[in-house]
Amino acid sequence: MAVKKIRNISFAGAGNVAIHLAPAMAGAGFRIRHIFSRTAAHAQSLADFTGSIASTDPGIIDDTTDLLLLAIPDQAIGEFASGLKKAGRYNGLIAHTSGTCPLSAISEHFGAAGVFYPLQTFSRFSTPEIRKVPVCIEADSVETETLLRQVATGISDDVRVIDSEHRALLHLSAVFACNFPNHLYVIASRILKQAGIGEDILLPLIRETALRLGDTDPLLLQTGPAVRGDLTTMQRHLHLLEDQPSILQIYKILSESIQEFEKYNKTSDIS
Amino acid sequence: MAVKKIRNISFAGAGNVAIHLAPAMAGAGFRIRHIFSRTAAHAQSLADFTGSIASTDPGIIDDTTDLLLLAIPDQAIGEFASGLKKAGRYNGLIAHTSGTCPLSAISEHFGAAGVFYPLQTFSRFSTPEIRKVPVCIEADSVETETLLRQVATGISDDVRVIDSEHRALLHLSAVFACNFPNHLYVIASRILKQAGIGEDILLPLIRETALRLGDTDPLLLQTGPAVRGDLTTMQRHLHLLEDQPSILQIYKILSESIQEFEKYNKTSDIS
Structure with missing residues (x-):
């Protein structure tokens, strides 16, 4: 791999991850070269926003790109990386942004492969502060790691090297810290809706619960x-939920x- | 009841609720008169902080108090209100701060009774912004409601009248919005601890999940x-949790x- 420094970045995927990462990278001085998405409108809208070229054909990506980020399901x-390799126009550094997919899924196809996993929940309804989002990188070589670190530090103050096995556990913990609490907010809202109470009443409580951690x-x-x-x-609550x-x-x-954790906690206090 | 305006407030209980409410009320210009707690040190520490008189004897509370707030389990x-009534030195307005206890638990003992329920999680480790905490009031008369509203608006910008039945549902929803998410944070931390990953990595994710609501x-x-x-x-996650x-x-x-909610959500979109 001849690249010594990343200048041009392309994206495969124009979903929630790409629409947050690509503008942040453009803002950090990287040039966003190509946006590929199977959905033309998604590719075009992100390309317009970042001054890039949109395409529904991954074959558009060539060696004018230094780093290709796969922000796809x-x-x-694996299949995307294999197809791209066969097309033969791109031979640069490739990294995926997944919390669960192992590095091997792409490193078996590309000589320079890595992972660029931003630990955050991305929704089109909100824009988290990217500089505080931990970016977890993993690479197949010291050279690749240096390049990924260059991009990661460009957008975030919190860059960590985490291997595939630990990343899977991190992703699991994120499900407990984000997906499941959000679902409980859905249930809480539904209980209030049924009672005819405005759901905004819960916001200070939800925020305090999250903010007091540290x-x-x-x-x-x-x-x-x-x-x-x-x-x-607890009996009263169970009664209210019986239907x-x-x-x-x-x-x-x-x-x-x-109660199980509390019992364990108290036992530990004593011993 | 002769009181036209609350000046002096006393507290039964010196736990997490009282240690946040009493200073806020003192700051709003109310005089905190007596602090009763069965634990002398707790009563004394809160009394020192708010310029009040501490006691482990509820009999200390007399008609120099305009409003007695019960911040007890x-x-x-019920038993506390009954005992206080029998002691006969206090005949003023009494209100409890519970999310689940019905108003009737005290209104059967005192002529002027109400509920003053701040919807927030109070811990000695953090101080939420009291002016944003919704205070839910309920009263046995228009006169009592006016007095409770005077105190509530003194400390909060969000005062709502909510009856016992709706308050029980609100409290249930708060368990889903606060207690359960916090427990999931405990589980997430434990997964990270077992993986040897610093738990601070989850904070931006947890905060974004809570802050993007609205x-x-x-x-x-x-x-x-x-x-x-x-x-x-999901299969990978279940495998990681099999022990x-x-x-x-x-x-x-x-x-x-x-998945159940999502199915329902999609069905609603179509219909």
Whole structure:
């Protein structure tokens, strides 16, 4: 690989990850060269926004690109890399942005391969502060790592080297820290909607719960009836949920888990 | 009840609720008169902080107090009110701060009774911005409501009248919006600890998940493998959790619920 420094970056994929990463990289001085997406409108809109060329044909990507980022579904990564290699117009550095796909899925096709995984939830409805988003990189060589680090530090203050095995565990923990809490917000909203109470009433509570984390172990921040062993309140709650069996089940199983952790926590305090 | 305006407030209880409310009320110009707690040190420390008199004897509370706030465990509220009434030195306005205890638990003992429920998670490790905390009031008369509203607007910009039945549902939704997400943060931290990854890596993700709520329905903000129907990733996650059956169970049940809601959401889109 002749590249000593990344200048031109292309994207395969124009979904939530690409629409946040590409503009951040353009803002950091990289040139966004090509945007490939199977959906022409998505490719075009991101290309317009970043001064790039849009295409629904991955064959457009050639060696004017120094780094190709694959921001496409996990299942598509291996096949995409294999097809691109066969097309033969691009031989540069390739990295995927997935939390779960191992590096090997692309390193078996490309000589210079890596992972560029931003640990954040990306939605078209919000724009997280990219400089604070941890970027987890993994590379098949010291040279590739240096190049990925150059791009990562361009957009983020928190760059970490994490291998495929640890990244899978990190991704799992992110499901517990983000996807599942968001689903609980959905349930909380639904309970309020049924009661005719404005859902905005929960926002300060939700924000405080997330913001107070940091120096303190969340185990010590646990509040509520389960951790207090307040069975009367828990019985009342179960009664209120009796017509909604799957939400009732979630209530039970999370309350039991809180009590299990608390028991363990107290035991540790004593020993 | 002769009181036309609240000047002096006393507290029964010196736990997490009282240690946040009493200073806020002192800061809003109310005089904090007595702090009762069965734990002398707790009563004294909060009394010192708010220029009040501490006691482990509830009999200290007399008619120099205009409003007595009960920030004590739910189960203790009825008995405390009954005992105080029998002691006969206090006949003023009494309100509890519980999310689940009905107004009737105190209104059967006192002529002027209400509820003053701040919807927030209070921990000794953090101080939420009180002016943004919704204060839910309920009263046995228009006169009592006016007095409680005077105190509530003194400390918060968000005061709402919510009756006992709706407050119980609100409290239930708060368990889903706060207690359960915090427990999931505990599980996420544990997964990272086992992997030897610094837990601070999750903070931007947790904060973004909570902060992006507001104008957008959380149902539209759902991300992750379950909502995408990415069975391969979910299988990998279940495999990583196979030695931790109760966490595995939480993963399964929340993922199923996400998929159930998503199915319903898609059906609604079409119809």
